[in-house]
Amino acid sequence: MHQNAEISALLTLIDDPDEEVFTTVSTRIVHYGKGIIPNLENLWENTLSEAVQERIEMIIHKLHYSDLVRDLTEWRDSAYHDLLFGALLVARFQYPDLQTSPVIQEIEKIRRNVWLELNSFLTPLEQANVISSIVYNYYNLKGAEIAYKNPDDFFMHKVLQTRKGNTLSNGILYLVLAELLAIPVKAINIPQQFVLAFFNEDYDAGTYNGNPQKKIHFYVDATSGQPFTHKDIENYFKRISVPLVPSYFKPMNAVRVIQVLLEELARCFDEPAKMYKHNELLQLSDLLSE
Template sequence: MQENKEISALFTLIDDPDEDIFTTVSDRIVNYGRGIIPNLENLWENSPCEEVQERIEMIIHRLHYSDLMHDLTEWRDSAYHDLLFGALLVAKFQYPDLQTTPVILEIEKMRRNVWLELNSFLTPLEHANVISSIVYNYYNLKGVERSYSNPDDYFLHKVVQCKKGNSVSNGILYLILADLLDIPVKAINVPRQFVLAFFNSDYDPAIHRGNPKQYIQFYVDATNGQAFTQKDVENYLTRNNFESYPYYFKPMSNLQIIQMLIQELINCFNAPHVKYKKQELKDLCELLEH
């Protein structure tokens, strides 16, 4: 961006010790939009003061976050909530300069390799076995315990790059592939889990009433791609003192999945120096609820 007198004046005030002045200055800078980021990066490179550099980094983060809120609002309001696009938007919270094309191309390679092994004569369980064979064996996707020590475990591009994720991030990748292959797999609401369910091909929640459980053929653990049965789910619910409510078997929408992903990420930012990110993620989650 062409630097004018106002921008130059604002930059000279970034180091002002008065927090109110800095807040006003940073607000004015953010109003210029992301076009001012190269100017801020140049200022950062030429600032010997670490405190000033930290303030510049915070302003740049605010600019990226403002863009993310705009993009996520557009995604929320779109007619179709594309899961791949939604997951990549969440990744941009931590990696604002993420290049999405390589991720999309890699997922397309995975889809094609699975598609080459499929045919119309296979049963749904055989479809699941083909997906698991390609994704977890050929591509060597690994599952890690669902914890909050490493936010990277929740970001789709990191799962694709490092071939490692937890049940949520691996599950989102599985769902994206299944959707591209037109295979009826949905995430369901089993408590404390992220379970994938293979539904009957003609199942439509808007038409079919009653407990969705009766339209599920089997389940898949997205951590490792292993299939399991209705009895396994019922045993889990009983063991953990949960009633077997029909709601637990209702397919989650892509909007709900992205909300859940953000809610999981919120728990990854408890350290004092990143508490502001925790609040920002809460705001993003609230944005999706509107």
Template sequence: MQQTREINALFTLIDDPDEEVYATISEKLVGYGKGIIPNLEHLWETTLNEDIQERIEMIIHRLHYGDLVHDLCEWRDSAYHDLLFGALLVCKFQYPDLHTTPVLQDIEKIRRNVWLELNSFLTPLEQANVLSSIMYNYYNLKGIETQYNNPDDFFLHKVLEAKKGNALSNGILYQVMCEQLEINARIINIPQQCIIAFYHSDYDPATYKGPIQDKIHFFVDGTSGQAFSHADIENYFKRSSVEPSQAYFKPKSHKRIIQLLLSELSKCFTRPSNEYKQQELLSLAELLDQ
């Protein structure tokens, strides 16, 4: 890199005990952009002091985070908010060096296996049964209770790797499959659940003005792929003492799904040492409102 002398001078001050001095040094280093990361990684490898290593790790994290903010803003401002790409951006919060090609290959394998079993004569319920059978039986995807002690449960590439995910991550994968297979099914807004509604082929949320339930064939639980009837959903509302609303049956936009994923993921970082990650994730979620 250019300005190597200045960078080396800044490196010698990373261990300064004065927090204000360190803050100034870290800001200058972050200002060099991602190109400085190899230098920082080399410094980390040749440093024995754990406190200095932590400071280096934080500077590297800030550099990756700045890139993620830029990429997420580009995704937000694009004409089409690709759900899979948005979910992979969330993965890069914790895994900034993630190579997406293996993930896309895994998803393509599942899509192709489902596609081979589909034909134009199947009913929507039969389509759902094929998709659920491939994902949850043949591919052995497991649904687990949503907990906040393992962030990997929210990262799509880790869900594919471990073949287990919570309701939201499995639901996102299910919707991605539906979109790639041109099945009109979307995650909806039912509180505390990740439910996918299978809509009539002519349903367009931008133009349809009648009762949305009339345009829904049935529902699928994103956790397990199990199908639910309208009566099942009505019973859920009764048990939860929640008044059904038309808004609950509208499809969530891709931006809102990714916003929810960021918000839920932030709940995994409540320890004092990780609170900065929680705030960063909530800031990323807020970016999608702008």
């Protein structure tokens, strides 16, 4: 961006010791949009003060965050909510310069490998076994229960790079592949878990008035790709002393899945110095409810 007189004046005020002045200055800089980032990066490179560099980094973060708010709002308001695109938007919170093409290409490779092993005569369980064989054995995807020490476990591009994710990120990858392959797998709202369910092909959440559980063949643990039964689910509910009600088996749509991703990711940033990220992620989740 061309450095006009106002921009030059604003940049010189970044080191003002008065926090009120700095807040006003940073707000005005953010108003210029992402085009001002090269100016800020140049200033950062020519600044010796670590305190000023931290201020510059925070302004750049605010610029990226403002951009992300706009893009996530557009995704929310679109006619179709592409789950992969939503997950990549979440990854941009931590990696604002993320290139999405390599991610899409890698997922297409996995999809094609699965598709080559599928045919119209397979049962749902056989379909699940094909997906698990390719994704967890051939592709060697590893999984673990959700922990909050490493935010990278929540980001789709990092899961593909490291072949390791948590229940939630692996589950989203599984859902994306299933949708691309026209296999009726959905995430359901089991308490304290992210569980995938293989639904009957004729199930329509918008028109079916019965208990959705009756339309589920079986469930899948996204950490390992292993299927499990209705009996396993019933035992889990008994163990946590929660009544087995139909609402827990209704599929979550893509917007709700991304909300869960944002809410869980926010828990990685509970330290005081990172609490602003925690709050921003919850704000993004709230944005999807509007």
